[in-house]
Amino acid sequence: MIAHLRGRILEKHPSHVILEAAGVGYEVTISVPSFSGLPAEGAEVSLYIHTHVREDTLALYGFLRREEKQLFERLIGVSGIGPKLALAVLSGIEPEEFIRAIERGDLARLTAIPGVGKKTSERIVLELKDRLPRASTGTAAAGAAVIETPPLRDDVVSALVNLGYHRPLAEKAAEAAIKIIGSTSDASFERVLKQALREVAK
Secondary structure (H helix, E strand, O other), X not given: OOOEEEEEEEEXXXXXXXXXXXXXXXXXXXXXXXXXXXXXXXXXXXXXXXXXXXXXXXXXXXXXXXXXXXHHHHHOOXXXXXXXXXXXXXXXXXXXXXXXXXXXOOHHHHHOOOOOOHHHHHHHHHHHOOOOOOOOOOOOOOOOOEOOHHHHHHHHHHHHHHOOOOHHHHHHHHHHHHHHHOOOOOOXXXXXXXXXXXXHOO
16 A cells, blocks of 8 residues: 655646656646645655555555645545545644534534535534544644736636536636635635635535
């Protein structure tokens, strides 16, 4: 089983990255938070890897933070949740907020994540409430790089589509988010995506 990869980024997209390690190019599916923290193409990066094996598939899921990988593995242990939905959950809510929502039994917050219905939210709370670390009161600073507006819009749209939103709605939300935040130094991918998620929830 592959548990960790360190290598050069050949390509990066909101849904996956191609990482060259020891002359082999690995396609690794990633979450939105991990994408937002990646360096530029050509740079070296380390990813924590979950290797998902099925009869007809061998897929790699990568995370910049060990804690995010652990949450992913807890999620796919919940009945009815596969890797795709687990990744959508982690892309639609910050890990700290996710843990707090489970601690409080906040079904409304969990069902606001695309693809997560009431029954799935109830299962998540029931099966994970006593199996997750306590949420800390502090907030981690996100050192997201500044991205120019045109590729930023495309990346945000791609991320929203991967989260399950229809493209026209995703495009409208991305454009509204960029307009609200503007093309300033604050217009990081992560910040614009969060604003876009607020827009589609209206």
